[in-house]
Amino acid sequence: xxxxxxxxxxxxxxxxxxxxxxxxxxxxxxxxxxxxxxxxxxxxxxxxxxxxxxxxxxxxxxxxxxxxxxxxxxxxxxxxxxxxxxxxxxxxxxxxxxxxxxxxxxxxxxxxxxxxxxxxxxxxxxxxxxxxxxxxxxxxxxxxxxxxxxxxxxxxxxxxxxxxxxxxxxxxxxxxxxxxxxxxxxxxxxxxxxxxxxxxxxxxxxxxxxxxxxxxxxxxxxxxxxxxxxxxxxxxxxxxxxxxxxxxxxxxxxxxxxxxxxxxxxxxxxxxxxxxxxxxxxxxxxxxxxxxxxxxxxxxxxxxxxxxxxxxxxxxxxxxxxxxxxxxxxxxxxxxxxxxxxxxx
Amino acid sequence: xxxxxxxxxxxxxxxxxxxxxxxxxxxxxxxxxxxxxxxxxxxxxxxxxxxxxxxxxxxxxxxxxxxxxxxxxxxxxxxxxxxxxxxxxxxxxxxxxxxxxxxxxxxxxxxxxxxxxxxxxxxxxxxxxxxxxxxxxxxxxxxxxxxxxxxxxxxxxxxxxxxxxxxxxxxxxxxxxxxxxxxxxxxxxxxxxxxxxxxxxxxxxxxxxxxxxxxxxxxxxxxxxxxxxxxxxxxxxxxxxxxxxxxxxxxxxxxxxxxxxxxxxxxxxxxxxxxxxxxxxxxxxxxxxxxxxxxxxxx
Numbered sequence: 162x163x164x165x166x167x168x169x170x171x172x173x174x175x176x177x178x179x180x181x182x183x184x185x186x187x188x189x190x191x192x193x194x195x196x197x198x199x200x201x202x203x204x205x206x207x208x209x210x211x212x213x214x215x216x217x218x219x220x221x222x223x224x225x226x227x228x229x230x231x232x233x234x235x236x237x238x239x240x241x242x243x244x245x246x247x248x249x250x251x252x253x254x255x256x257x258x259x260x261x262x263x264x265x266x267x268x269x270x271x272x273x274x275x276x277x278x279x280x281x282x283x284x285x286x287x288x289x290x291x292x293x294x295x296x297x298x299x300x301x302x303x304x305x306x307x308x309x310x311x312x313x314x315x316x317x318x319x320x321x322x323x324x325x326x327x328x329x330x331x332x333x334x335x336x337x338x339x340x341x342x343x344x345x346x347x348x349x350x351x352x353x354x355x356x357x358x359x360x361x362x363x364x365x366x367x368x369x370x371x372x373x374x375x376x377x378x379x380x381x382x383x384x385x386x387x388x389x390x391x392x393x394x395x396x397x398x399x400x401x402x403x404x405x406x407x408x409x410x411x412x413x414x415x416x417x418x419x420x421x422x423x424x425x426x427x428x429x430x431x432x433x434x435x436x437x438x439x440x441x442x443x444x445x446x447x448x449x450x451x452x453x454x455x456x457x458x459x460x461x462x463x464x465x466x467x468x469x470x471x472x473x474x475x476x477x478x479x480x481x482x483x484x485x486x487x488x489x490x491x492x493x494x495x496x497x498x499x500x501x502x503x504x505x506x
Numbered sequence: 507x508x509x510x511x512x513x514x515x516x517x518x519x520x521x522x523x524x525x526x527x528x529x530x531x532x533x534x535x536x537x538x539x540x541x542x543x544x545x546x547x548x549x550x551x552x553x554x555x556x557x558x559x560x561x562x563x564x565x566x567x568x569x570x571x572x573x574x575x576x577x578x579x580x581x582x583x584x585x586x587x588x589x590x591x592x593x594x595x596x597x598x599x600x601x602x603x604x605x606x607x608x609x610x611x612x613x614x615x616x617x618x619x620x621x622x623x624x625x626x627x628x629x630x631x632x633x634x635x636x637x638x639x640x641x642x643x644x645x646x647x648x649x650x651x652x653x654x655x656x657x658x659x660x661x662x663x664x665x666x667x668x669x670x671x672x673x674x675x676x677x678x679x680x681x682x683x684x685x686x687x688x689x690x691x692x693x694x695x696x697x698x699x700x701x702x703x704x705x706x707x708x709x710x711x712x713x714x715x716x717x718x719x720x721x722x723x724x725x726x727x728x729x730x731x732x733x734x735x736x737x738x739x740x741x742x743x744x745x746x747x748x749x750x751x752x753x754x755x756x757x758x759x760x761x762x763x764x765x766x767x768x769x770x771x772x773x774x775x776x777x778x779x780x781x782x783x784x785x786x787x788x789x790x791x792x793x794x795x796x797x798x799x800x801x802x803x804x805x
Contacts, residue, residue, distance in 0.1 A: 211705075212701050212704070235705075236707070239705040241701070241702060245696070246699075246702075247721075262708040262709070307702075
């Protein structure tokens with residue numbers, strides 16, 4: 162089912178968590194809400210779930226207005242960062258909870274519930290753990306149980322709040338792939354919150370980048386990477402070096418090198434440019450570009466990662482796929498940027 | 507080399523432990539703070555001086571009465587009525603405290619409001635207040651001519667100088683036990699399990715019955731047991747409001763004092779020994795219940 166939020170505003174006292182946020186998740190889409198902590202992404206997710214109510218704005222799920230509908234009436238699957246499993250219940254009882262609390266008329270028979278639970282345990286690849294208690298499971302297993310529990314009620318949409326936040330890197334990666342598989346198999350419209358740009362770009366069909374309660378950009382991972390809409394997005398996606406530059410007639414000048422801008426059009430004048438580490442080549446001292454001193458050089462196979470320092474002390478990181486020989490700390494070189502994204506200062 | 511050495515190092519304590527277990531030797535865990543012998547010695551000594559010796563003195567003194575003498579005092583109609591009141595009122599107070607204590611703990615954990623610290627301090631007041639003060643205050647309120655009693659008396663509800671008054675006093679002294687044991691467990695439970703239950707379609711009542719109550723029931727039971735134990739032994743706050751009519755509103759601890767005032771030490775210890783046995787059996791039962799609850803969730 163599609164999810165639409167229009168003009169959502171939410172404040173907590175003096176603090177504005179969301180200021181006029183609108184977005185749409187299409188049927189069957191996997192959407193990521195990406196942003197630093199305090200950007201309002203979790204608040205938005207909780208508003209969609211009915212755990213929080215907006216001060217203004219409209220939420221539609223499958224075209225139905227959700228105004229005043231509490232969480233229990235929304236048929237929304239929600240997965241919490243800290244799992245929120247019921248500790249005193251077995252895994253099977255946890256998963257079956259949503260079915261056993263249904264009103265008598267629509268409650269499936271005990272046998273039917275057991276069958277559903279077994280099915281879901283199979284789906285989350287924990288077929289033999291139904292009789293364990295949550296305390297006896299690892300973090301990754303608990304999160305999978307939490308997902309099975311959310312899926313048991315046949316939700317119309319699935320919401321996940323930093324689902325891998327409490328797990329270690331290896332487990333995160335495995336679960337990430339697996340979650341994408343589960344999404345593709347169930348076809349549920351899913352929205353997940355994360356502050357990890359790799360996770361968002363890797364998993365989602367489209368990524369919603371948020372900052373300070375506003376949406377900065379909604380785009381596919383490719384488009385987001387290629388054409389960040391703002392300096393914040395470019396910076397948050399990570400890895401880019403920040404340099405000072407001058408814009409004139411849509412051409413960006415960095416230390417005498419003139420490049421076309423890969424970001425939205427700008428007014429003439431000083432701008433902030435972002436250059437990714439692989440978008441440099443080296444030149445001899447004296448040629449146009451950014452003169453730097455090499456501080457560290459790390460060779461991994463055919464690649465080299467350089468940490469360089471400009472005259473005014475800024476650090477620029479560079480990756481070279483075909484590094485010349487003799488790159489040693491202390492050597493002076495000139496960096497020639499090959500691409501740039503510039504935004505107003 | 508290292509791969510050979512490691513298993514050897516690991517197996518050495520194992521075999522020693524196994525040997526110790528076979529020989530039935532008490533295995534001491536290695537602890538950061540040494541001195542098991544000293545601390546255990548102090549523990550046994552303190553428990554003996556403070557708890558065991560006085561309690562055994564109760565039994566030894568009452569044994570001097572002989573069985574008939576013992577039964578004549580300990581199982582007299584007046585004493586039986588007093589036990590019934592003491593344990594009955596304590597149980598009723600603990601049950602009522604379970605409800606109000608839970609609600610109070612809930613409010614303190616889940617909501618932020620101005621004066622929260624004051625409310626929290628008020629909860630502890632029955633701990634700190636001399637019980638006689640509480641007794642006088644409650645009597646002033648609930649006596650038939652007191653501030654509250656005056657309005658209840660025309661309705662036919664007498665609280666002061668009746669068993670009901672005893673229950674009121676015991677609720678007062680027992681409340682902090684329930685609040686303070688349930689509070690940390692509730693705080694630890696977190697709001698997210700309630701939210702999880704809500705997103706799964708559970709009603710508020712279902713969430714409370716199936717999610718919250720089972721999670722806090724061990725703490726609630728402990729709190730009630732403590733409140734009950736305190737209430738059984740309560741003296742100061744009760745004697746003012748109870749009216750102390752034999753067979754009606756006379757609690758067992760008062761009966762002991764009455765015996766003592768008549769220089770009937772034997773009779774007093776006979777009643778004391780009976781109370782001790784009942785209390786011990788009840789607390790032991792509660793302990794078993796807690797153990798059973800704990801096993802339920804870990805197996």
